[in-house]
Amino acid sequence: MFKKLMSIFILAAVTVSLSACSNQKASTAEAKANNNIDVVVSFNPMKEFAEAIGKDKINVKVVVPEGTEPHDFEPKPRDMESISKAKVFIYNGLGAETWVDKTLSTLNNKSLITVEASKGADLIKTTDYDPHTWLSLKEAKVETKNIKDALVKADPDNKDFYEKNYEDYSKKLDELYSEYKAKFDTVKNKNFVTGHAAFAYLCRDFSIEQKSVEDMFAEGEPTPQKMKELTDFAKTNNIKTIFMEELASPKVSETLAKEVGAKVEKIYTIESKEDNKDYIQSMKDNLEKIYDSLK
Known part of the structure; x- marks a missing residue:
C-alpha cells in the first residue's frame, strides 16, 4: 500500500513539474514574441523575404489571403488596422498591390516604416512597369536588401543579426543563379509558354523568352487570334510543355x-505559398521544369 501511495505521489509531482515547465516555456515564448518587431506584408513573396531576414526576431502578418490575386485585392478595415499598428509594412510596389497608396494615405501611424521592396530594381517596362520583380533571383537580392535595411532601422540593436541573415540568403540566391545560368547556357531552344506573362524578370536572368496565354496581370481570356498565334508558335518551335499557374x-x-x-506543368508565381515550398525551393522547381522543357 505504501509503495503504491509513493508511486502516485511521485507521478503527481512529475506531472506538476512538467506542466510548470511547459507553462514556463509557453510564457517565455509569448514574452519573446511580444518583444519582436511587428511586420505586416502585402503578400507571400514579401513574407518569404521578411522571414528569411528577420527570422525569430519578427512577427509577420500577411494582408492578402492565400489563393487571392494581390492585384485584385481590396483591404478590409481589420487589414488597415493591422498595418496601422505595425512597426514595418512591406509591399512589392509597381502596381502589384493597387490598394497600397490609398491605404497608406488613410493611416495615422507617423512612425510606420514603409518598404517598397522593388525600389532600386532594374525594371522591365512594356506599357507599364512589370511588377513581378520577385521572380528574378537578381532582383530578389534588391528586395531583400531593402527589407533588411528597414529591419535594421526598426531594430538597430539587432543590426548584425539582420546583416548576417541577408548575407546568408544572398549566397543562396547567388548559388541557385549560378547553377541554372550554367544549365541554360547549354540549351539552343530559348522559348517556353506560360499561362500569364509573369516571368519576364526570370527570363532576363537566364536569356530565355516567354510566350504567354494571358497578360502580366492574368486579366481576360485570350482572343481566338491570340490562341492561333500561340498554337502556331508552339508547333513551329516544337513546344512540348505548356506551363500553368495557380492564380x-x-x-x-x-x-x-x-x-x-504538349503536356501541362504547374509553375510557381509564388504569389501564394504552394505545395509547402519556400521561395528558394519554388524557384529551383521553376527553373528545373523550364530547363527540362528546353532540352
Missing part, C-alpha cells in the same frame, strides 16, 4: 496543350 486560368493552358500535343 491564372488553367483551362486555357490545357486547351492550348491539347491542341499542340
Whole structure:
C-alpha cells in the first residue's frame, strides 16, 4: 500500500513539474514574441523575404489571403488596422498591390516604416512597369536588401543579426543563379509558354523568352487570334510543355496543350505559398521544369 501511495505521489509531482515547465516555456515564448518587431506584408513573396531576414526576431502578418490575386485585392478595415499598428509594412510596389497608396494615405501611424521592396530594381517596362520583380533571383537580392535595411532601422540593436541573415540568403540566391545560368547556357531552344506573362524578370536572368496565354496581370481570356498565334508558335518551335499557374486560368493552358500535343506543368508565381515550398525551393522547381522543357 505504501509503495503504491509513493508511486502516485511521485507521478503527481512529475506531472506538476512538467506542466510548470511547459507553462514556463509557453510564457517565455509569448514574452519573446511580444518583444519582436511587428511586420505586416502585402503578400507571400514579401513574407518569404521578411522571414528569411528577420527570422525569430519578427512577427509577420500577411494582408492578402492565400489563393487571392494581390492585384485584385481590396483591404478590409481589420487589414488597415493591422498595418496601422505595425512597426514595418512591406509591399512589392509597381502596381502589384493597387490598394497600397490609398491605404497608406488613410493611416495615422507617423512612425510606420514603409518598404517598397522593388525600389532600386532594374525594371522591365512594356506599357507599364512589370511588377513581378520577385521572380528574378537578381532582383530578389534588391528586395531583400531593402527589407533588411528597414529591419535594421526598426531594430538597430539587432543590426548584425539582420546583416548576417541577408548575407546568408544572398549566397543562396547567388548559388541557385549560378547553377541554372550554367544549365541554360547549354540549351539552343530559348522559348517556353506560360499561362500569364509573369516571368519576364526570370527570363532576363537566364536569356530565355516567354510566350504567354494571358497578360502580366492574368486579366481576360485570350482572343481566338491570340490562341492561333500561340498554337502556331508552339508547333513551329516544337513546344512540348505548356506551363500553368495557380492564380491564372488553367483551362486555357490545357486547351492550348491539347491542341499542340504538349503536356501541362504547374509553375510557381509564388504569389501564394504552394505545395509547402519556400521561395528558394519554388524557384529551383521553376527553373528545373523550364530547363527540362528546353532540352
